[in-house]
Amino acid sequence: MSEQKFLYNENPYKKEHTGRIIGKSNELGIKVDELIFYPRGGGQPGDTGKLLLNGQCLKIIDTVKDAEGQVYLQTEEMSAIGNPINETMATQILDWDIRYKYMRTHTALHLLSVCLPFPVTGGQITCEKGRVDFDMPESPDKDELTDRLNDMVKADYAVSYEQISQKELRERPQLIKTMSVKPPQNVDFVRLVRIGTANSVIDLQPCGGTHVKSTAEIGKLSVSKIEKKGRMNRRVSVVLQD
Numbered sequence: 001m002s003e004q005k006f007l008y009n010e011n012p013y014k015k016e017h018t019g020r021i022i023g024k025s026n027e028l029g030i031k032v033d034e035l036i037f038y039p040r041g042g043g044q045p046g047d048t049g050k051l052l053l054n055g056q057c058l059k060i061i062d063t064v065k066d067a068e069g070q071v072y073l074q075t076e077e078m079s080a081i082g083n084p085i086n087e088t089m090a091t092q093i094l095d096w097d098i099r100y101k102y103m104r105t106h107t108a109l110h111l112l113s114v115c116l117p118f119p120v121t122g123g124q125i126t127c128e129k130g131r132v133d134f135d136m137p138e139s140p141d142k143d144e145l146t147d148r149l150n151d152m153v154k155a156d157y158a159v160s161y162e163q164i165s166q167k168e169l170r171e172r173p174q175l176i177k178t179m180s181v182k183p184p185q186n187v188d189f190v191r192l193v194r195i196g197t198a199n200s201v202i203d204l205q206p207c208g209g210t211h212v213k214s215t216a217e218i219g220k221l222s223v224s225k226i227e228k229k230g231r232m233n234r235r236v237s238v239v240l241q242d
Contacts, residue, residue: 012210029072105130156216
């Protein structure tokens with residue numbers, strides 16, 4: 001199995017990159033060795049965009065992972081791609097405006113989990129909003145929550161990453177906020193996303209998604225809706241204002 005490099009982990013701001021085709025699946029799509037497209041998972045949609053290949057401009061409609069963790073770019077034009085294509089160079093071009101909105105929203109949801117320190121039972125990001133489901137008995141005040149979130153955005157906290165071993169993670173179970181999605185078990189190290197600094201941590205939790213470099217990039221936001229989804233479940237939706 002050919003190894004892939006997930007460049008979106010190292011540099012989520014990379015909008016275009018040329019990689020090498022290392023596989024093709026009629027069911028899943030095209031496999032590239034160095035990826036800037038983020039695959040669907042953890043509540044974040046798969047990236048879309050274009051792939052320039054052999055003089056063709058293919059529309060990428062989704063990015064997905066298979067059971068082994070290999071990532072594929074899905075296109076409706078698979079039948080138009082000739083064989084063999086392995087070793088062919090191809091240029092990935094992200095739908096950047098959409099990706100950047102996902103990055104801002106995803107980071108905002110981390111702040112939401114700081115404001116509401118309850119177990120997370122689910123979450124989802126779309127182009128319109130982000131939402132998190134919390135295992136909590138009462139609904140918070142929507143306006144107060146909006147104000148607190150915007151204060152954290154204005155504080156311009158840095159967002160950074162570090163690696164933690166599976167052993168360390170087992171010893172620090174408090175880092176895992178999500179009840180519905182667990183960190184991957186088939187890797188030696190798990191990525192942690194930190195908001196703040198090592199000496200002043202605002203949030204620290206396992207996450208494989210894409211994020212902005214600082215909370216100020218999120219921009220103004222609002223809590224658009226708080227819904228009761230069960231006796232102990234509240235769904236909180238957040239919308240970016242620009």
